[in-house]
Amino acid sequence: MSKKDFEEFLNKHATKTPEKEIDWEEQKEEWLDYIKQFYNSVEEWLEPYRADGKVSYEFKPLMLHEENIGTYEVDAMHVNFAGQKVTLEPIGTLLIGTKGRIDLEGARGRVQFILADKDSKGMKVNVSVSIGGQPEKKPEERKIPDWTWKIVLREPRKISYAEFNEDNFFDALMEIVNG
Secondary structure, three states, X not given: OOHHHHHHHHHHHHOOOOOOOOOHHHHHHHHHHHXXXXXXXXXXXXXXXXXXXXXXXXXXXXXXXXXXXXXEEEEEEEEEEOOEEXXXXXXXXXXXXXXXXXXXXXXXXXXXXXXXXXXXXEOOOOOOOEEOOEEOOOOOOOOOOOEXXXXXXXXXXXXXXXXXXXXXXXXXHHHHHOO
């Protein structure tokens, strides 16, 4: 490497703005708020059945540990109905491709709920190719995601997302109890 190359290397890196420090406590609190929002929706949808005595649920503390955030407590929601028991359990917020995930597990399987961008319809993989150290094309500007809960749909050779709403929630619930 010549002196000129070295100077170009230094100048190239000197012009980059330093990355913003991540506030891990803020990340955790935001995640806990999203969990609360999720459970509020589920409780609202189950309320008519709980009031009739057909459904019961309770929250039990669960400890999660995530790198940089540390160990923290969340609630898992245990739902009982028609002789069935299902659990809604937060998995974490530091996951690839999502802001967080909650799993619904029952006797016949598991359904995943994720925080994804409102406009997202499924997993998206971007590949960048560079030749001689220069990108082949300029990367797209990334917009700030508008996080919202979605249901993960697993189809042969495809993973897509559906809106998290009352009808889709009950479809997922019936899927895992084989109703």
